Amino acid sequence: MKWILLSIVVTATALSDLLQSHEMKRAGEQSVDARGLARLLKTIAMRRYLLLSIVCLAISFFAFMALVQAEPLSFAVPASASSFILETVLAKLVLKEDVGLRRGAGALLVLGGVMLLAR
Amino acid sequence: MRFRTYSLLGLFVFLRPVGNLSLAWGTKHFPQVLSWNPVVYLRAMVDPFVALGIAMLILSLLTRLALLSLADLSFVLPVTAIGYVLATLFGQMFLHEAVTIQQWMGSVLIFVGTGLVGTTPQNTTPNSKESA
Numbered sequence: 001m002k003w004i005l006l007s008i009v010v011t012a013t014a015l016s017d018l019l020q021s022h023e024m025k026r027a028g029e030q031s032v033d034a035r036g037l038a039r040l041l042k043t044i045a046m047r048r049y050l051l052l053s054i055v056c057l058a059i060s061f062f063a064f065m066a067l068v069q070a071e072p073l074s075f076a077v078p079a080s081a082s083s084f085i086l087e088t089v090l091a092k093l094v095l096k097e098d099v100g101l102r103r104g105a106g107a108l109l110v111l112g113g114v115m116l117l118a119r
Numbered sequence: 120m121r122f123r124t125y126s127l128l129g130l131f132v133f134l135r136p137v138g139n140l141s142l143a144w145g146t147k148h149f150p151q152v153l154s155w156n157p158v159v160y161l162r163a164m165v166d167p168f169v170a171l172g173i174a175m176l177i178l179s180l181l182t183r184l185a186l187l188s189l190a191d192l193s194f195v196l197p198v199t200a201i202g203y204v205l206a207t208l209f210g211q212m213f214l215h216e217a218v219t220i221q222q223w224m225g226s227v228l229i230f231v232g233t234g235l236v237g238t239t240p241q242n243t244t245p246n247s248k249e250s251a
Contacts, residue, residue: 021192091193098243109232116225
């Protein structure tokens with residue numbers, strides 16, 4: 001059961017992040033002061049892909065809630081973070097980001113660290 | 120711009136693990152097993168620790184959205200991974216979860232990887248902002 005929950009968390013998180021990155025770059029610079037938060041909430045409400053990303057995040061969140069109840073936090077958090085390497089590849093292929101040598105090496109080091117953390 | 124990005128990063132890195140800790144604390148002390156039944160989830164959300172965790176995670180989500188408006192996804196992902204080190208630390212300190220030497224070595228790798236990614240340009244995509 002824990003691997004099914006983990007798969008749901010990883011897939012839904014990756015889809016959510018790709019949609020969020022794409023839409024937020026299009027929306028322009030945002031902030032989180034009082035005025036910025038109001039503007040940000042308005043931006044979310046007006047963009048259907050951002051709303052879809054929130055739905056994906058909600059699916060990921062509820063699966064994560066079930067996961068942390070059954071498994072130690074020190075497993076659940078790093079294991080669900082394995083989605084970021086999939087996302088880094090998709091960021092290069094889909095979002096056309098420049099994932100150079102340093103960024104790629106850094107991401108791999110972080111992945112190695114996450115794997116060690118996850119045991 | 121770089122200062123603003125790192126301010127948002129700092130806020131996100133604080134909110135996420137503290138929110139997760141509160142959520143984990145609340146769910147672990149919740150008397151019912153969380154299943155596919157949404158009513159059980161709604162009951163769990165009334166728990167103060169679960170509610171506080173959810174509030175902090177919502178604020179962390181908004182902070183991350185603002186961050187993604189300034190920086191690449193492939194920049195944000197590894198740099199914010201430093202939060203997993205904090206989550207491990209909090210798991211050990213507050214939930215009394217055992218943390219091994221191997222996990223501390225993992226934390227060191229995350230620190231180094233985060234530092235390396237932090238030296239790269241934060242935004243490498245062409246400006247795709249829509250005209251108003």
